[in-house]
Each structure stands twice: as C-alpha cells, then as structure tokens.
Amino acid sequence: MIRTATPDDVPVLRTMIRELAEYEKALDEARATEEQLTEALFGSRPAAYAHIAQDDATGEPVGFALWFLNFSTWRGVQGIYLEDLYVRPERRGAGHGKALLTELARICVERGYERLEWSVLDWNEPSIRFYRALGARPQDEWTVYRLTEEPLRKLGTGTGTGTGAGAV
Template sequence: MIRTATPDDIPVLHALVRELADYEKALDEVVASEGQLREALFGERPAAYAHVATADDGGDGGDRGDGEVVGFALWFLNFSTWRGVHGIYLEDLYVRPERRGGGHGRALLAELARICVERGYERLEWSVLDWNAPSIAFYESLGARPQDEWTTYRLTDGALAGLGAAEDTPRS
C-alpha cells in the first residue's frame, strides 16, 4: 500500500534515510535532523514531498495498508526548459532489505509516474550509484534508461560557500 507521508511519519522517514545512507556506504554524511525533514516536507513552504510504502497486513492480518512503513520515496519538482513543463526528481527511493521483492519499490515508482501523468509532467528522473547493480536492473526492468551522456556535478561545503561569497558576482 502506498500513501502520502504525514508528519507522524517523520521519525521513520529519518530512520529510513539513515538506513539508505548506510546501504550506500555514506552514513557519516547524513547530517539532516528530523526537524529539517519536517520543515522541508510540512513547513510553511514545503519544497519536497514523500510517499511511504506500508506492510499490507496492517499488523493484524488485514489489508488496510496502515501497517509498518517499509519504504519511502522522497521527491521534488524540477523543470525542463526544453519541454516547458515540470517533472519529478526522485531524491531517494528505499525499501528495507527484508521487504524487497514484494512490489513496494515498483508501487512507489508507479505512484510517482501516476502523479506525472495526472499533472502533465513529462519526466520522472533520478540517479543511481553505478555500483548498485540490483537497483539498476530493477529500474531497467521498468523501462527506465540511463542518461549516460550527462555527468552530475555538485557544489557543497567550502566550495559552495566560497562561490556564494564571491565578491565579483555582478548583482542588480
């Protein structure tokens, strides 16, 4: 079962972000707090959105979909100047290892694809680590294709602060 995340999901979302970072061998890079996640998703001007996958049995053998959160998709809007419309950029997709293979990841991606179609967005994009062969195979099985001609660049920490503080940037 897939549903839109709620403020009550913040603790489990934060835990899942940490699990994902650990899986990607980068747990030491996670500095985001639950408060920051809450502000980004549910603050005065939300800039990100999340959906969660829950266990089908609701913990009671039923099929209510209000059971344990076992995965999540966190995303935000991007924009294509070439197509002239928004798209979705999927920042994180994660399903707990013991729940993989149960359709949760596919269902999360299907929900984002549904949102794209419903709203007239023309792209659903994300990045995957080049060593993550299981995820790459999963994405390709859905019809996703790598954009090999593009290289991702990132500014953070000192380099970002230095460029942002540059005195020679013309301003109006």
C-alpha cells in the first residue's frame, strides 16, 4: 500500500533517509533533522512531498519516495524530481519500489506533468537494472553539478575567485 506521508511519519522518514545515506556511503551528509523535514514537508509552504510504502499485512512503513516539483522550460510544464526512493533491504523484491514509482507516475499523468526524473549512483547496479526494466533511460549526455558548503558560500557572498568560468 502506498499513502501520502503525514507529520507522524517524520521520525521513520528520517530513519529511512539515514539508512539510505548509509547504503550510499554518505551517512555523514545526512544531517536533516526531524524539525527540518517537518517544515519542508508540512510547513506553510511545502518544499517537498513524500509517500510511504507500507506492508499490507502489518501497516509497517517499509519504504518511501521523497520528491519535489521542477519545471521544464522546453516542455513548458512542471514535472517531478524524485530526490529519494528507498525500500528497506529486507523488504525489497515485493513490489514496494515499483508501487512508489507508479504512484508518482500517476500523479504526473493526472496533473499533466511530462517528466519524472531522478539520479542514481553509477555503481548502484541493482537500482539501474530495476529502473531500466520499468522503461527509464539514463540521460548520459548530462552531468550533474553541485555547489555546497564553502564554494556555495563564496559564490553566494561574492567572494569566489571567478576562475575558469569559460563562456558563461
């Protein structure tokens, strides 16, 4: 069963986010607090949304999808960017991940969104096989760039060095 997350789910969401970060070998980067997640998901201006996969028999949360809206200037419509998709290892293979993605695809179709996108680590072969089996295709010609911490602060405060900007 897939359902929309509620504020009561925040503690288990945070736990599963940390489990995912550990699997992705980046536990030290998973610093979001329950308060931050509550505000992001259920504050006056939600920045993200979440769905919970639960065991049909027990109702126990076994996975989640956390996502937000993006916008395609080429298509002229919003889409969904899936930030995290996680199913606890002992519950994988029972259809929870597919059910979560099916729900997000349903939302896209219902609302007229034309894209459901996400990133996957290049070493995560089980996930890559799963996504390909659903018909998803990698966008090999695109490379993700990210500014965080000191480089972000430098650029945001105008104290960056400005070297190597190229044609931008």
